[in-house]
Amino acid sequence: MISLSFSIxxxxxxxxxxxxxxxxxxxxxxxxxTGTPRNVRVALSVFISLMLxxxxxxxxAVTADSVVGYAVIVIKEAIAGLLVxxxxxxxxxxxxxxxxxxxxxxxxxxxxxxDPNTNQQSSITGGIYNYAFTMILIGSGMYxxxxxxxxxxxxxIPVGGAVFHGxxxxxxxxxxxxxxxxxxxxxxxxxxxxxxxxxxxxxxxAKVSPQMxxxxxxxxxxxxxxxxxxxxxxxxxxxxxxxIFAEMKKMMAAFVEAMM
Numbered sequence: 001m002i003s004l005s006f007s008i009x010x011x012x013x014x015x016x017x018x019x020x021x022x023x024x025x026x027x028x029x030x031x032x033x034t035g036t037p038r039n040v041r042v043a044l045s046v047f048i049s050l051m052l053x054x055x056x057x058x059x060x061a062v063t064a065d066s067v068v069g070y071a072v073i074v075i076k077e078a079i080a081g082l083l084v085x086x087x088x089x090x091x092x093x094x095x096x097x098x099x100x101x102x103x104x105x106x107x108x109x110x111x112x113x114x115d116p117n118t119n120q121q122s123s124i125t126g127g128i129y130n131y132a133f134t135m136i137l138i139g140s141g142m143y144x145x146x147x148x149x150x151x152x153x154x155x156x157i158p159v160g161g162a163v164f165h166g167x168x169x170x171x172x173x174x175x176x177x178x179x180x181x182x183x184x185x186x187x188x189x190x191x192x193x194x195x196x197x198x199x200x201x202x203x204x205x206a207k208v209s210p211q212m213x214x215x216x217x218x219x220x221x222x223x224x225x226x227x228x229x230x231x232x233x234x235x236x237x238x239x240x241x242x243x244i245f246a247e248m249k250k251m252m253a254a255f256v257e258a259m260m
Contacts, residue, residue, distance in 0.1 A: 012070065016077050016159045017056070018049040023081030024150050029089050029248075030134065030143050048147065056154055073160040080162040080259055084153055087172075087255040088146060091248045094180055095133055098187040099126020105188075105195040106226030107219050125230065129187070129237070136241040142248075149252050157259050168258035172251065179247055187240045194229045198222060 022045035025031045031041065102125040112121040122130070137143060185192070198221060206214040 013056075013159065014049065014053050016073060017052050017154070018045060019074055019077040020081035020153070020159075021045050021049045021052065021150065023078045024085040027082055027085030027089055028146055028150075029092055030137055030146070032085070032089065033134075048150075052151060052154060055151075056159070076160065076162045079164070080153070080157060083169075083255050083259065084150065084252060087251040088248045090176060091244050091251060092130065092133070094184050094244060094247070095129035095187070096122060096126045097180065097184040099123040099129055101184065102126075102188040102191045102226065102230075105192055105222070107222045108226070125188075125191075128230070129240075132234075132237045133241050133244065136238060140241070140245075142245055145249070149249075149256075153256055156256055162259045165258045169255065172254035172258060175254070176247075176251055179250075183243050183247060186243065190233045190236075191226055191229050194225055195222060198225050 022042070025041050025045045025048075031044070100123050103123040106125075108124055112123065198218075202214050202218045202221070205212065
């Protein structure tokens with residue numbers, strides 16, 4: 001006969017694990033997409049928490065003598081899960097930045113579409129990049145790395161043992177902002193270079209033939225050139241995704257280090 005008895009201490013420890021896991025799932029890329037039903041995310045959080053509970057030792061938890069003390073530990077676990085998931089989710093904004101800059105160069109900056117993953121307005125190129133990145137994330141198995149990184153946080157940061165270092169978190173954010181611009185421009189460099197060359201050509205033509213309306217011709221040529229370069233550089237999206245994956249791993253490691 002299987003015994004399902006457990007103590008209140010075991011339940012408290014499991015709820016602390018569930019708090020960190022559920023906060024991570026609801027913020028982390030791929031798992032936090034609005035297309036994923038909330039019931040699925042809740043079930044996934046409970047299932048992962050049960051597996052982690054079997055691997056962790058409850059004696060490692062910080063005991064609380066009062067309700068207030070336990071509430072403080074719950075808040076710490078929630079913040080830890082949110083920060084780990086946010087460190088990975090921030091890297092997705094690089095594609096939105098690259099898409100906005102590319103559309104501004106092409107002439108589609110005023111065109112906005114609704115991104116079903118975030119329920120926010122996004123540029124056309126940024127939407128294409130986000131969809132391609134999501135497919136590459138699933139195909140490459142990067143979601144398994146995210147779950148593995150979550151499991152490793154319980155070994156590096158025991159339950160109730162998170163210590164938040166503001167200076168390390170600030171340094172990680174400043175480092176991300178520099179990489180944010182650098183990686184974004186590396187992604188759109190072909191479109192940016194093509195638009196720059198096209199502007200130079202149109203400027204020369206405008207000097208040679210002043211009677212031609214370069215404004216009307218330039219808008220059409222920019223759109224055709226931008227879409228053509230985007231089509232020709234589709235094969236480079238896996239390379240761009242590798243840059244995002246590397247930045248994602250770097251940010252998660254930096255945030256975890258800031259909470260140890």
